[in-house]
Structures are given as C-alpha cells and as structure tokens.
Amino acid sequence: MPFLRIAPAWSLTFLCAWNNVVEEVYSRVTVVKIIELLGESNASWEDAVKNAVKSASSTVDNITGVEVLNMT
Template sequence: MSTTVKIIELVGESDKGWEDAVKNAVWEASKTIDNITGVEVLNMTADVKDGKVFDYKVNIQVAFPVHENR
C-alpha cells in the first residue's frame, strides 16, 4: 500500500520571531488538518518601522497524508 501526501502553502505571522510564525501557522492548520507530518519554510519576511522589526512572516508548506477511505 502506498501513501499519498498532500501539500498546502500557508502564511504564518508573529510579533516574536520567524520560528514563532512557523509554529503559529502549523498550530492553526492543525485545528482543521489531521496528521501534519512535515513543514518546509519557503520564505521569511518582516515589516520594519523606525529601524525595528515588528511583524515576522513566513511562507511555509505543510504536508499531510491523504486518507484513502474519505
């Protein structure tokens, strides 16, 4: 039996850092997606005001198995 995996792209945000933005995106996605098995960070950006970073953003892809009996 082979496994098929679906990959979707998400954007996460945080005012603490890029790692926190990834965690936020995965946490929110896990509320509606079962069995997330991996994440890939595609891009990291941030907003800057008055010389300070105040909003971190990440584009990520999350992978999860496709269930055969649905």
C-alpha cells in the same frame, strides 16, 4: 490554497505536508497532500511557523512536516 495570518512582523511562507496511508489488497500507497500557509509573528519566524501549524492542525490531521520557503 488556504492561507493563515497570525499577528504582524515576521512573515514567512511554507509548505505543510501530511501523510495519508491508503492500503490496497497487494500494495501500500502513501499519499502526501501539500498546502501553502502564510504565518506572521511579532517574536520570531519560529513562532510564526508554530502558530500557523497550530491553526492548521485544527482542521488538518497528521501534519508531519513543514518547509519554510520564504521569510521577510
């Protein structure tokens, strides 16, 4: 799983999920990929999330949600 490190201080772990829709002849299937990221910020946990998602979005398209799992 890829990990992102961004500045020291607030530390958190969260899941970043995005959807890819696969269309078939008779049905529509939604595929969700979940990756784990580690973000850090001197300012706040919100900034740690924003920075990590911003970094991840440079290589991952269509990020639609984030779940914070742990803060220290």
